[in-house]
Amino acid sequence: MEQKENEKSMDSDSETMLKKVYEKSIDPASQTILLKAKQEGVETAWDRYEKQLPQCSFGQLGVCCRNCNMGPCRIDPFGEGAEKGICGATADIIVARNLLRTIAAGAAAHSDHARDAVLAFKKMSEGAAGSYAIKDEAKLLSLASEYGIPTEGKNREKVASELADALLLEFGKQTGSLLCTMRAPEPRLKLWTELGIVPRGIDREIVECMHRTHMGVDNNATHILLQGLRTGLSDGWGGSMIATDVQDILFGTPQPRMSTVNLGVLSRDKVNVIVHGHEPILSEMIVEAAEDSELLKLAQEKGAAGINVAGICCTGNETLMRHGTPIAGTFLQQELAVITGAVEAMVVDVQCVMPSLGELSGCYHTKFISTSPKADFPNTVRMEFHEEKAYETAKEIIRVAVENFPFRNPEKVNIPREKQECMVGFSAEAILNALGGSPDPLIEAIKSGAVWGVGAVVGCNNVKIKHNYGHVNLVKELIKNNVLVVTTGCNAIACAEAGLLVPEASELAGEGLKAVCKALGIPPVLHMGSCVDISRILVLSSVLANRLGMDISDLPVAGAAPEWMSEKAVSIGAYVVSSGVFTVLGTVPPVLGSQAVTALLTRDLNNVVGASFAVEPDPFKAAALMLEHIDGKRKSLGLNSDR
Ligand code: SF4
Ligand code: MSK
Numbered sequence: 001m002e003q004k005e006n007e008k009s010m011d012s013d014s015e016t017m018l019k020k021v022y023e024k025s026i027d028p029a030s031q032t033i034l035l036k037a038k039q040e041g042v043e044t045a046w047d048r049y050e051k052q053l054p055q056c057s058f059g060q061l062g063v064c065c066r067n068c069n070m071g072p073c074r075i076d077p078f079g080e081g082a083e084k085g086i087c088g089a090t091a092d093i094i095v096a097r098n099l100l101r102t103i104a105a106g107a108a109a110h111s112d113h114a115r116d117a118v119l120a121f122k123k124m125s126e127g128a129a130g131s132y133a134i135k136d137e138a139k140l141l142s143l144a145s146e147y148g149i150p151t152e153g154k155n156r157e158k159v160a161s162e163l164a165d166a167l168l169l170e171f172g173k174q175t176g177s178l179l180c181t182m183r184a185p186e187p188r189l190k191l192w193t194e195l196g197i198v199p200r201g202i203d204r205e206i207v208e209c210m211h212r213t214h215m216g217v218d219n220n221a222t223h224i225l226l227q228g229l230r231t232g233l234s235d236g237w238g239g240s241m242i243a244t245d246v247q248d249i250l251f252g253t254p255q256p257r258m259s260t261v262n263l264g265v266l267s268r269d270k271v272n273v274i275v276h277g278h279e280p281i282l283s284e285m286i287v288e289a290a291e292d293s294e295l296l297k298l299a300q301e302k303g304a305a306g307i308n309v310a311g312i313c314c315t316g317n318e319t320l321m322r323h324g325t326p327i328a329g330t331f332l333q334q335e336l337a338v339i340t341g342a343v344e345a346m347v348v349d350v351q352c353v354m355p356s357l358g359e360l361s362g363c364y365h366t367k368f369i370s371t372s373p374k375a376d377f378p379n380t381v382r383m384e385f386h387e388e389k390a391y392e393t394a395k396e397i398i399r400v401a402v403e404n405f406p407f408r409n410p411e412k413v414n415i416p417r418e419k420q421e422c423m424v425g426f427s428a429e430a431i432l433n434a435l436g437g438s439p440d441p442l443i444e445a446i447k448s449g450a451v452w453g454v455g456a457v458v459g460c461n462n463v464k465i466k467h468n469y470g471h472v473n474l475v476k477e478l479i480k481n482n483v484l485v486v487t488t489g490c491n492a493i494a495c496a497e498a499g500l501l502v503p504e505a506s507e508l509a510g511e512g513l514k515a516v517c518k519a520l521g522i523p524p525v526l527h528m529g530s531c532v533d534i535s536r537i538l539v540l541s542s543v544l545a546n547r548l549g550m551d552i553s554d555l556p557v558a559g560a561a562p563e564w565m566s567e568k569a570v571s572i573g574a575y576v577v578s579s580g581v582f583t584v585l586g587t588v589p590p591v592l593g594s595q596a597v598t599a600l601l602t603r604d605l606n607n608v609v610g611a612s613f614a615v616e617p618d619p620f621k622a623a624a625l626m627l628e629h630i631d632g633k634r635k636s637l638g639l640n641s642d643r
Contacts, residue, residue: 017035017038018035020038021034021035021038023466024046024466024467025332025466025467025468025469026466026467026468026469026472027262027333027418027467027468027497027498028416028418029262029263029264029329029333029336029416029417029418029497030263030329030332030333030336030467030468032263032414032416033263033336033339033340033414033416034046034336036339036340036414037335037336037339040339040363040412042339042360042363043356043360044335044336044339044356045332045335045354045356045463046463048356049463049464058074058075058593059590060588060590060592061077061095061590061591061592061593062094062095062098062099062589062590062591062592062593062594062597063075063077063091063094063095063593063594064094065085065089065094065097065098067097067213067214067215068087068215070086070087071085071086073085073086073087073089073094075090075091075094075593077091077592077593087215087216089219091593091594092221092594092595092596092597093219093220093221093224094593094594095221095590095591095593095594095597096221096222096224096225096228096594096597097212097213097218097224098590099224099225099228099570099589099590099591099597100209100212100213100224100225100227100228100231101209101210101213102567102570102571103209103228103231103232103567103570103571103574104205104206104209104210104231104571105567105571106235106566106567106568106569106570106571106572107202107205107206107231107232107234107235107239107571108206109350109351109566109567109568109571110235110239110240110243110531110532110568110571111171111202111203111206111234111235111238111239111240111242112239112374113239113243113278113279113350113351113532114202114238114239114240114242114243114246114532115168115171115239116279116281117242117243117246117247117250117279117281118164118167118168118242118246119164119168119387120132120250120281120387121160121163121164121167121246121249121250122160122161122164122165122168123387123388124157124160124250124387125157125158125160125161125164126157126161127157128387128388129387129388129390131285131387131390131391132250132284132387132390133250134156134157134160134249134250135248135249135250135251135252136248136249136252136253137156139245139248139249139253140156140159140160140163140249141159143163143245143249144159144162144163146179146182147163147166147167147179148166149162149163149166160249166179167242167246170201170202170238170242171201171202171203172201172203172204173200173201173202173204174200174201174204175200176200177198177199177200178198178199178200178201178202178233178234178237178238180237180238180241180242181198181199181233181237181238183237183241183538183539183542184237184538184542184552184579185542185545185546185550185551185552187550187551188545188551188552188553188579188580191551191609191610192233192578195226195229195608195609196226196230197226197227197229197230197233197578198230198233199230199231199233199234199237199238200234201234202234202235202238202239205227205230205231205234206231206234208227208231209227209228209231212224212227221594221596221597221600222596222600225597225600225601228574229574229575229577229578229609231571231574232571232572232573232574232575232578233574233575233578233579235571235572235574235575236534236535236538236571236572236575236576236578236579237535237538237575237579239532240531240532240533240534240535241535241538241539243532243535244529244532244533244535244536247280247318247532248427250284251280251284251318251322252322253427253429253430254321254322254424254425254426254427254430254529255425255427255430255433256423256424256425256426256430256434256522257324257423257424257425258324258421258422258423258424259320259324259325259326259327259421259422259424260326260327260419260420260421260422261320261326261327261328261329261419261420261422261493261496261497261501262327262328262329262416262418262419262420262496262497263328263329263333263336263337263340263415263416263418264415264416264417264418264419264420265308265310265326265327265328265419266308266310266328266337266340266342266343266415267305267306267308267342267415268342268413268415269304269305269306270299270304270305270306270307270308271299271302271304271306271307271308271344271398271401271402271404271405272308272310272342272343272344272345272401273286273290273307273308273309273310273343273344273345273347273397273398273401274309274310274311274312274328274337274343274345274346274347275287275309275310275311275312275315275316275319275325275347275348276311276312276313276315276316276334276346276347276348276349276352276353277313277314277315277348277349277350277351277352277353277372277375278313278314278315278318278349278350278351278352278530278531278532279315279318279349279350279372280315280318280319280322281349281385281387281390282347282349282371282385282390282393282394283311283315283318283319283347283349284318284319284322285390285391285393285394286309286347286394286397286398287309287319287323287325288391288394289391289394289395289397289398290307290308290309290398291307292395292398295307295395295398295399295402298399298402298403299402299405302402302403302405302406303405303406304402304405307398307401307402308326309325310325310326310327310328310337311325311326311327311328312327312328312329312330312331312333312334312337313330313331313334313351313352313353313489313490313493314351314352314489314530314531314532315348315349315530316328316493317488317489317492317493317527317529317530317533318529318530320424320527321424321425321427321527321529321530321533322425324424324425326419327493327496329493329497330460330461330467330468330490330493330494330497331352331460331461331490331565332461332463332467333467334346334352334353334354334357335354335356335357335360338357338360338361338364338366339360339364340413340414340415340416341364341365341408341409341412341413341414342408342413342415343364343366344365344366344367344401344402344404344405344408345366345367345368345369345397345398345400345401345404346361346366346367346368346369347369347371347397347401348368348369348370348371348372348375348377349371349372349375349385350372350374350375351566351568352460352566353370353375353377355377355378357377357380358377358378358379358380359378359379361379362379364409364412365404365407365408365409366404367381367400367401367404368380368381369381369382369383369397369400370382370383371383371384371385371393371397372384372385373385373386381400383396383397383400418497420496420497420498420499421499421502422496422501422502422527423501423502423503423522423523423527424492424496424501424527425527426486426522426526426527426528427528427529427533427536428528428536428539428540428543431526431528431540432543434520434522435520438547439543439544439547440547442484442544443544443547443548445512445516446556446639447639448512449482449512449634449639449640450482450512450513450515450516451482451483451484451512451513451516452481452482452483452510452512452513452556452627452630452634452643453483453484453555453556453557453558453627453630453633453634454483454484454485454486454555454556454557454558455475455478455483455484455485455486455557455558455559455560455626455630456485456486456487456534456537456557456558456559456560456576456581457471457474457475457478457485457486457487457491457495457559457560457561457562458487458488458489458491458492458531458534458537458559458560458561458569458572459489459490459491459560459561459562459563459564459565459569459572459586460489460490460561460563460564460565460566460569461490461494461563461565462563462564462565462586462587464587465562465563465586465587465617467563468494468497468498468563469619470562470563470586470617470619470622471490471491471494471495471498471562471563471619472494472495472498472500472619473619473620473623474560474562474586474619474620474622474623475487475491475495475498475500475525476498476500476508477619477620477623477624477627478623478626478627479500479505479508479509479510479513479524479525480508480509480510481510481623481627481643482509482510482511482512482513483513483626483627483630484513484516484524484526485524485525485526486525486526486528486537486540487525487526487527487528488527488528488529488530488531488533488534488536488537489530489531489534490563491561491562491563492525492527492528492529494563495525495527496527500523500524500525501523501525501527502523503517503518503521503522503523505523505524505525506518506523506524508524509524528540531568531572534572534576538575538576538579541555541557541579541581551580551610552579552580552581553580553581553609553610553611554580554633554636554637555580555633556630556633556634556637556639557581557630557633558581558582558583558584558625558626558629558630559576559581559582559583559584560583560584560585560586560622560626561573561583561584561585561586562584562586562619562622563586563587564585564586564587565587570589573585573589573613577605577609577611577612577613578609578611579609579611580609580610580611581611582611582612582613582614582626582629583611583612583613583614584613584614584615584616584622584625584626585613585614585615585616586615586616586617586619586622587615587617588615588617589601589615601613602614602615627643631643
């Protein structure tokens with residue numbers, strides 16, 4: 001009797017555990033590992049989120065300020081407590097200042113990544129970084145001409161060196177405007193000029209944000225937010241665009257190729273090395289070093305069948321786009337990869353790397369290797385990376401991973417079966433190639449209504465939304481309604497995991513989009529790269545708008561970040577909306593404490609830059625908002641708008 005009772009309660013315990021796991025992610029591979037984590041008693045981001053609840057509502061509303069040491073101050077949004085900070089700052093001022101600092105941090109992250117790429121490019125041109133070479137000469141020459149660098153009679157390295165100098169100037173420029181903004185359609189550039197938000201130097205805009213938000217400087221919410229738009233633009237049409245361009249020259253402009261994705265890409269019998277973070281400078285070398293015959297021999301000696309490199313987040317997206325290296329997962333799967341017990345080395349550079357990885361790796365045999373001179377973590381093996389010794393460092397890292405293989409504990413290993421094929425590598429150049437060299441076929445398809453519009457869906461995972469639920473459902477709704485989706489970052493990985501990045505996924509699309517995809521042999525969701533590669537989407541939008549002689553804001557295009565979490569996403573939102581694209585956010589930004597700021601972002605920006613934000617956590621409703629917006633744009637263009 002007692003035994004039966006115990007069994008019953010155990011059954012209901014495991015049922016509750018299962019239910020809890022299913023609530024966290026829609027991805028079966030992640031569910032398997034979340035269950036393993038529970039059974040092994042290791043903590044993940046979801047557990048830590050639960051411990052944080054309820055989260056501070058002042059923080060959520062954006063009404064706390066600690067910009068000086070008279071504070072911290074907080075404003076009571078219900079008017080029952082303090083209405084002003086000690087200095088007199090209102091909720092509007094505090095919310096706007098906090099938002100500006102967030103945009104500055106996001107723009108700084110993307111742009112500092114770009115700076116490192118340009119510095120590596122410069123060293124390569126001087127022969128001081130021998131592991132690198134110019135992979136896309138055509139892009140080098142076209143960029144040199146854009147930056148006004150004469151190329152005649154110069155060798156490639158000389159051109160690269162002069163181009164690197166010109167690009168570096170973009171960071172420290174004090175006056176004038178960033179050169180990449182010239183790629184924007186004329187009406188957009190004119191509008192930015194009239195508004196006084198054409199970005200000057202990248203660093204200048206970021207520094208100015210910090211200055212303006214210092215106690216007692218800029219205290220007008222609208223004025224503060226205009227600087228937010230300018231700083232965002234210095235990221236999208238500056239730092240991010242430069243990063244993409246330089247990485248293409250150094251590592252090659254992505255072209256369509258096949259690969260695989262999800263935790264099932266980890267190998268049972270090979271040494272698994274994960275590259276995670278954002279910069280491809282080291283991971284390019286790691287991919288190469290994994291094929292080094294000396295290291296392959298060592299792997300064999302250690303009992304492994306080879307060396308398997310897989311990615312997480314945008315470092316993963318970079319190697320995926322250029323080499324077809326498989327991806328093990330999105331942002332929220334970084335811990336899960338370690339918990340499989342099959343990862344010999346988790347190699348990280350910068351951004352989106354959870355500091356929890358060190359302690360977690362200690363529960364398994366994983367070596368957590370941090371490589372960036374800028375980014376150290378608790379419990380990590382430091383193997384600092386410098387371009388001068390790029391290949392040597394990459395080899396050393398792989399050696400550490402290989403030597404760790406015998407320490408893998410088979411009893412702790414559980415690699416989920418899920419492994420999905422995907423077609424990736426859709427740079428703007430590759431998309432135009434697929435269209436026969438001109439945007440006209442896409443424009444004609446949009447005019448006929450076969451392609452109803454274009455949806456740009458990007459961004460992270462966030463524990464506040466069921467893992468991948470927002471991403472996958474929003475994108476499925478869009479393609480069902482004939483909206484061609486372009487994607488980057490973790491949304492791209494989530495879509496790949498759900499099988500949306502293969503040509504066969506056109507079966508899930510509406511009839512018009514399905515026919516277009518079948519004719520071109522492409523998926524209805526096009527993977528355009530990492531987070532900095534959202535600049536590719538800007539370039540493509542400009543090509544379409546220029547061809548039609550209109551502004552980006554006239555196009556039947558809408559954006560979304562269904563599960564965003566990072567400060568970079570806020571900077572991205574600022575430049576996407578400033579570029580004229582209506583954008584739906586799936587998680588609420590901390591601005592609701594100010595009615596003025598909320599109204600500006602969700603309504604009044606339409607009268608300023610011709611686009612605004614909406615916030616909608618339900619992906620089906622978010623898709624409806626995007627479709628409604630696209631319908632409206634189609635109507636204004638005199639196209640069929642009756643879906
Ligand atoms: Fe308080 Fe003003 Fe100082 Fe902010 S700047 S902490 S609102 S006194
Ligand atoms: S990696 S910024 S979690 S998309 Fe670019 Fe993913 Fe967001 Fe990082």
